[in-house]
Amino acid sequence: MPLRRGGTSEAKDANEEVQKICDEIKSHAEDKAGRTFDVFTAKSFKTQPVAGTNYFIKVHVGEDDYIHLRVYKTLPHAGEKLELHSLQTSKTHHDPIEYF
Template sequence: MLCGGTHPAVPATDEIQKICDSVKSAAEQKAGKTYDVFTAKSYTSQVVAGTNYFIKVHVGGDDHVHLRVWKKLSHTGGELELSNMQHSKSHEDPVEYF
């Protein structure tokens, strides 16, 4: 991975699911709805003063959302922040920088 660039999307790991679980309520608030299903499917990341994660999340039926989650550097607390969210995505839509 290049510093500042993203790597090709790969299947989500347990760590990525934990990130999704921690920002689920923020995603629901941003979307204005609740999700019964919130399963990380794939992701890519970008290293920039922390790490941006771009995550494809299955939210039920054929629906997916894409999340951009920023993990701050550990010396600044390492907190997670939902930076942005894209709605109305499908399983086929590539997860990429946004």
């Protein structure tokens, strides 16, 4: 079934593209969370097509700790810039990725 604008995709395993997004946004996530992360590994993600793409990404940050990121990626004609919109801390491996 095609994804309509505004809805989020099903969760998928993270791939190289999503890890690259996490690598680029890591310092912003650390600033927003008020801590540093020795581990920052994308595990799964959902996307939401808007005027660009929202990525909702589950990230392993060490031991049993996870965070969820909401990252906005602009359209190609706007340079495909990344912006960390928000993050959720105190997540676990089993917490589903939901819109936030």
